[in-house]
Amino acid sequence: MQEDFLHYLWKYKKFDDSALQTVKGEAIQLIQVGRHNFNSGPDFFNAQLNIDHQLWAGNVEIHIKASDWYVHHHEIDPAYDNVILHVVWEHDVDIFRKDNSEIPTLELKDIVSKSALKGYRQLFSKTQRWINCEDDFSLIDDFILQNWLERLFFERLERKSNDIELLLQASKQDWEAVLFKLLAKNFGLKVNGDAFFSMASSIDFSIIRKIQTKEEYLESVLFGQSGLLEPDEEDEYYIAMQKDYRFLKQKFGLSQHHVAPLQFFRLRPPNFPTIRLSQLAQVYVKNQNLFSKIIEARTAQDYYDLFTVTTSKYWETHYTFKKSTKKLHKTTTRNFIDLLIINTIIPVKFSYSKISGKNYNEDLMQLINELNPEQNSIVKKFESLRPISKSALQTQGLIQLKNEYCNYKKCLQCAVGNTILNRF
Incomplete structure (x- = not known):
């Protein structure tokens, strides 16, 4: 009980x-x-x-x-x-x-009520299941489920907004600095997200402002702070980057303390940290006052225009410093930009809306509904129970549902669990 x-x-x-x-x-x-x-x-x-x-x-x-x-x-x-x-x-x-x-x-x-007790015991039976209600999940009225997922989407945004507000306090209310850290984290994806975030946190954003018009300087700082310029390599571009980084490190007093190591293992080459760091650098080379542009943007296409970048020229023929490859323009894909929009842009814009008093919720709803459903293990398992996802709004809601309700068996605080119990 x-x-x-x-x-x-x-x-x-x-x-x-x-x-x-x-x-x-x-x-x-x-x-x-x-x-x-x-x-x-x-x-x-x-x-x-x-x-x-x-x-x-x-x-x-x-x-x-x-x-x-x-x-x-x-x-x-x-x-x-x-x-x-x-x-x-x-x-x-x-x-x-x-x-x-x-x-x-x-x-x-x-x-x-004996029927309420029966429903409770059925929902919380000791049978090992992925979620308590998986036998009944397909029977939930679509209107109830869709409304609950929309509420969970905003609940997820509120949780992310709390984290953003802490970053904002630490950066003395510098939205550009917060955006840089969060973009870096999401350019690192799941495997290198924390490492990229620690790298971005090790660089005062005033330094990024000073060097972002010089591609070679910006890339050198990102690579150097990430620990990619430590050993000596017999590569002309590497040697030039290393020289620039040593100069900039001394000039700006940069420190690599608390920067987490990067991982290449089990990553597809397009997601190697070398490629993602170069693309991140290109975003800032291409865009001055990026935060303002994000706030002004409205549609998914606006964000595709902002974040569609390639790497610097060297990385068109490399994935690592040690080996050259066939020339290829390594451009950020729409799926990758969708993840940036979901995990960085929308939370940042939601937080800015709360703090500034400007209501962007309608824009955010339109934007999240423009994005295709995410593909991950949680979404696939829910989809095996019933078709749900029409856009990224539903998939974000499903992630929140599984991680914050199903995993902790909070069925009695969930619209799905309450609907099942109310049938009895």
């Missing part, structure tokens, strides 16, 4: 409330269950009850056992002084406030 389930029972009144009584036999008339509180403090605020012919307005606290009140030390917490009813699965002890007045208790175990 989970306490969350008791919250569900109370919130949706999944019990016989025709003749409710406290454990002491006092009649209870339920007027309002109150507002569900997901933060600290009592579980439901502003409930209205008639207990023993007296009207009460206040909070409701819910536990599996009544004695949990003392286990959680609510008797000494002033936040619980206004609790007017203690709702429990099992009453094993009387509960008192700090002033020694007894709190009325409602025991649920003998009055709960």
Whole structure:
């Protein structure tokens, strides 16, 4: 039995409330269950009850056992002084406030709907499954599911926005600096994202501003700070980059402390860090005041225009310094730019919208719906249960659903789980 389930029972009144009584036999008339509180403090605020012919307005606290009140030390917490009813699965002890007045208790175990219990046990059975509701997921009404995924998309954005606000504080409100770090992280993709982020964090963005018009300087700093210019190589371009980097490192006082090592292993050559770093450099060579351009952009095509870049000339015939290859223009693909839009542009623009007071939500909804669904293991597994994804909005919602709800078995806080339980 989970306490969350008791919250569900109370919130949706999944019990016989025709003749409710406290454990002491006092009649209870339920007027309002109150507002569900997901933060600290009592579980439901502003409930209205008639207990023993007296009207009460206040909070409701819910536990599996009544004695949990003392286990959680609510008797000494002033936040619980206004609790007017203690709702429990099992009453094993009387509960008192700090002033020694007894709190009325409602025991649920003998009055709960048997069908609700059946649904709960079915949803939370011990059978090993990818998600608890996978047997019923295909039966959920499409309107309910699509609305829930849209809400989860914005919930995911809120979480990312919190991280961005911390970066913004650390960079003294420099949006360009924050954008650079996040773009670097996503140019590194999953394998090198953290390493690219640590590299970008090791460079004050004022340095990028000073050198971004000189392609060879910018590329040298990105490569040097990433640790790619450490050994000596018999390559003319490498030697020139190494020379530039040593000069710039001394000039700007650059340090490589806390920069994580890069990985080449199990990467396709187009995703080698050498190629992605060169492309990142080209974005900044091509675009002055990139943040302003991003804020002004509206459509997916606007962003394709901004982020469609190739590498510097040397990397047209190389993937690493040691070996030359057939000449090839290594251009950022639309799929790659879509990932930049999803993981960097939209979160940054959402955060800027919150802080600046300008509402870009309609633009962001239009933009995310223009992008093709992502392809990853989570999305593929959901799609095997039922067709869902129409755009990247749904796939972002599915990622949030799996990582923040299904993995933690928060079915009772999920629209899908609630819909399944409400059928019983």
